[in-house]
Amino acid sequence: MAPSDETRKIKVCLVGDVGVGKTSLIRRYVLDVFDDKYIATIGTKVTKKEIEVKDPKTGAPQKVVLLVWDIMGQPSFREVLREAYFYGAEGALAVCDVTSKESLGELRYWVKAMTATTGKIPIVFLGNKCDLREETRVQYQDIEVFAKKHDSPALLTSAKTGYNVEQAFTTLVEKLLQNR
C-alpha cells in the first residue's frame, strides 16, 4: 500500500480523578516541561500535537494530528458535560496516581461514564507519579489486573521525570489505528 499523505485527526481524552496528573502528563508530552505548581484546568482544554507513527496495518509512516482533551475532573462533570467531552473520542488514557489506591478504584466510574458515550474504544491505563517511590500504594500488578479487565495495557508513568510519557501516547495511538 502507498504511504498515506493524508493527515488523520484523532481525538483522545484523559480521564481520572483531580490531582492524578492529567494536565501534567499533557504538558510533559506536548511542551516537555513539568511544573510542581498545581495548574487547575478551567473547563475543557484541547491541545494539538502532530506526530508520526507507524501504521500498524501497512507499516507505512502515518502523520497524525492528536487532539488531546483535558478536563477539570469534578465528579459533577460526569453528568453535566460528559457527552460533549467524550463525543468523538477514539481513545483514552485512564490515569490513576500510584500514591492513592482510591484513584485506581475511581477509574471504574470514569471508564463507565466514557464508554456510555464512546462505546468500546482503546484505553491505556496509567499509574502516574511513579517517581514517588516511598509513597507508592498501588503496584504495577494492581493496575495491570485492572487494565486486563478492559483488554488494555498498563504503564507506570511520571510526568515529573518524563518516564513512559511519550510511550503512553504512542501506545494508545498505535492501538487505535490498529482497531480502525
Ligand code: GDP
Ligand atoms: P490533574 O488534576 O489530573 O490535571 O493533575 P495535575 O496535572 O494538575 O497534577 C496534580 C499535582 O500532582 C500537581 O502538583 C503536579 O505537579 C503533581 N504531579 C503530576 N504528575 C506528577 C508526577 O508524575 N510526579 C510527581 N511527583 N508529581 C506529579
Ligand code: MG
Ligand atoms: Mg488538570
